[in-house]
Amino acid sequence: xxxxxxxxxxxxxxxxxxxxxxxxxxxxxxxxxxxxxxxxxxxxxxxxxxxxxxxxxxxxxxxxxxxxxxxxxxxxxxxxxxxxxxxxxxxxxxxxxxxxxxxxxxxxxxxxxxxxxxxxxxxxxxxxxxxxxxxxxxxxxxxxxxxxxxxxxxxxxxxxxxxxxxxxxxxxxxxxxxxxxxxxxxxxxxxxxxxxxxxxxxxxxxxxxxxxxxxxxxxxxxxxxxxxxxxxxxxxxxxxxxxxxxxxxxxxxxxxxxxxxxxxxxxxxxxxxxxxxxxxxxxxxx
Numbered sequence: 194x195x196x197x198x199x200x201x202x203x204x205x206x207x208x209x210x211x212x213x214x215x216x217x218x219x220x221x222x223x224x225x226x227x228x229x230x231x232x233x234x235x236x237x238x239x240x241x242x243x244x245x246x247x248x249x250x251x252x253x254x255x256x257x258x259x260x261x262x263x264x265x266x267x268x269x270x271x272x273x274x275x276x277x278x279x280x281x282x283x284x285x286x287x288x289x290x291x292x293x294x295x296x297x298x299x300x301x302x303x304x305x306x307x308x309x310x311x312x313x314x315x316x317x318x319x320x321x322x323x324x325x326x327x328x329x330x331x332x333x334x335x336x337x338x339x340x341x342x343x344x345x346x347x348x349x350x351x352x353x354x355x356x357x358x359x360x361x362x363x364x365x366x367x368x369x370x371x372x373x374x375x376x377x378x379x380x381x382x383x384x385x386x387x388x389x390x391x392x393x394x395x396x397x398x399x400x401x402x403x404x405x406x407x408x409x410x411x412x413x414x415x416x417x418x419x420x421x422x423x424x425x426x427x428x429x430x431x432x433x434x435x436x437x438x439x440x441x442x443x444x445x446x447x448x449x450x451x452x453x454x455x456x457x458x459x460x461x462x463x464x465x466x467x468x469x470x471x472x473x474x475x476x477x478x479x
Contacts, residue, residue, distance in 0.1 A: 199249030200469045210270075211261065211293060213286050215277035220260045220268035222288065225253040228325075231299040233287070234260040235307030235314075239404070240395030242267025246461045247304065250470040259299070261290060263310075265395040273391030275398040280313065280405040287314050291321060300477065304328035304461055305434055309404070309411060312442075315418040324422035324477045328470060329431055329459055332411050332438045333404040339431075344368065345397040362389040372432040373459035381395075384424075412445050423449035424473035428457030428466055449474070 205222040205473060213219050222243065232251070236243050242262045245437065251258050262269040264278040264286065279345075285361040300323050308327035315322040337346075344365045363380035366389055371377060381389060383467035399405075408415075423446050427439035436453075443451040452473055457463040461470075 198464065198471065199462060200246045200247075200252050202438060203253055211286075211290055213289060214282070214301060216271070216275070217264050217277065217282075217286075218270045218459070219258070219261050219286060220266065220270075224248060224258045224260075225251060225256045227257055229255060229257040231294075233257050233291075233299045233301045233314075234258050234313075235301065235303035235310050236260070237290070237303075237305030237307045237329075238265065238282075238392060238396050239263065239306050239399040240273075240392040241306075242269075244394065247307075249466050250464060250474065252471075257295065259284070259290070259296075273373055273394040277397060278395065278398065279402070280310075280399075283310060284313055284317055288318065289445070294359050294407065297321070298323045298325050300326070302326040302328075302474070305331045305459070306399075306404075309333055309406070312411065312415065312418070313406075315421055316414050319388075319418045319421060322418070322421055324424070325418075325425045326426070326466050326470070326473045326477060327442075328426045328461065329434045330425060330427060330439045330442050331434045332404040332441065332445075334410060334438075335403070336405075337434065337438065338400050338403070340372070341365070341368070341396075342400060342426050345393075345400040348393055348397045348403060358390055358393075359386055362386060365389075366392055366420075369433070373397050375458065390466070396419055397410070412441060420448065422477055425449055425451045426454060426466065426469045426473050427458045428454045428459065428463065430456055430458045433459040 205224045207223040210472045211219040243260045265274040272475040303313040443449045454469040457466040
């Protein structure tokens with residue numbers, strides 16, 4: 194019988210720091226089965242970092258999953274740094290990681306901003322990607338970023354006031370939680386709040402720059418990858434990345450399969466989202 198979802202989350206079999214350009218050191222983890230086909234897992238945000246929820250759709254007996262905390266995110270150093278931290282730098286880091294591990298081609302799985310980065314990576318290096326699984330597509334259009342822009346702009350303006358930044362981080366986290374799950378909860382405090390400040394420092398930096406994806410927009414950058422297998426999974430109730438974005442992306446990529454997670458919002462662990470992701474992973478290429 195198949196295992197109940199989510200899949201178990203064993204510890205990584207390897208962790209290391211990857212020395213990237215301009216003094217950035219990226220935290221990398223590898224899980225699952227080392228001799229299985231490689232899968233690159235890209236987290237969202239920007240700035241959110243890896244979390245156990247992102248890998249719970251992978252059967253550890255069948256996949257070799259490679260994840261990294263992007264620049265300034267998670268356990269990468271310097272924490273919260275926006276220096277030499279752009280979309281182009283993140284793409285260069287993926288190339289460096291693949292070459293460091295000696296991987297010729299990998300499948301790429303990303304959610305939200307991670308889906309954006311997966312698309313860009315495949316467009317830049319289609320020969321290095323065997324296929325994509327994209328959850329909760331984020332197109333980085335002005336209308337996609339608009340709900341968070343007031344908080345991002347206020348956060349950047351408060352760069353010299355640590356107390357104000359913490360207050361804005363609490364409000365931003367609560368807005369994200371309501372939009373992602375419809376729930377509410379007290380915001381984190383202590384070290385967890387400081388991690389949020391670092392996360393939103395990176396995210397505000399990217400939103401302020403339009404994620405470096407406005408000219409041309411993301412949908413106009415995809416021609417090089419039109420032959421790659423693409424699986425798109427999107428929640429019908431997603432209030433952070435509107436379902437319209439998934440429809441537009443599928444229309445631009447005729448080879449793509451669009452699968453809806455009925456009733457799911459932006460939560461990677463929603464039962465419908467987990468089931469749809471497992472199905473997409475099962476159906477795609479090795």
